[in-house]
Amino acid sequence: GLGELLMGATNRLVSKQISREANVTPGPLPNEFLASVNEHFDQGTQRAILQLYRTSPEERLAQLGAGLGRLDCPALIIWGDQDPYIGARFADDYAAALSGPSEVVHLPDAGHWPWFDRPDVIERVAAFFNTR
Known part of the structure; x- marks a missing residue:
């Protein structure tokens, strides 16, 4: 689906952009942190994140x-x-x-x-x- 496509397209550049929107401090998260995130962002992690978001509306949380x-x-x-x-x-x-x-x-x-x-x-x- 669309979620899988977006997860598969996530790379360092995309992670950097997402991190700009998640924090109050201007700019992306530190490069070292983003490198670590991307290093561990394998297919299993991507599937787990998708499942979490798909099964975790506010009521479920x-x-x-x-x-x-x-x-x-x-x-x-x-x-x-x-x-x-x-x-x-x-x-x-x-x-x-x-x-x-x-x-x-x-x-x-x-x-x-x-x-x-x-x-x-x-x-x-x-x-x-x-x-x-």
Whole structure:
């Protein structure tokens, strides 16, 4: 189908363009990161991504989030509010579904890969896990 055709046409140039649209920071993601993504973007990965998108409308993602109640451990949820793929409301929904304590951090100036828009968030993640 069309999805398979688009996946098959994805190369470094296409990945670079897509990465421009997924983040708030102007420009594409770093070349090293994109090279790693493309190196692992084989047919199996492409099929898995297509299946995920085809079976994951927002209603289904919400259903899957309901299963998070089985997790009873501290959680840090960091979400780029400008994520063009998955709405920021899922951060709060997932936190509410967890049984353990959770902390939600909304980054209004970050997109799908928040650590690229806000590298300082990595320190926050490290601090969260170092105190556990």
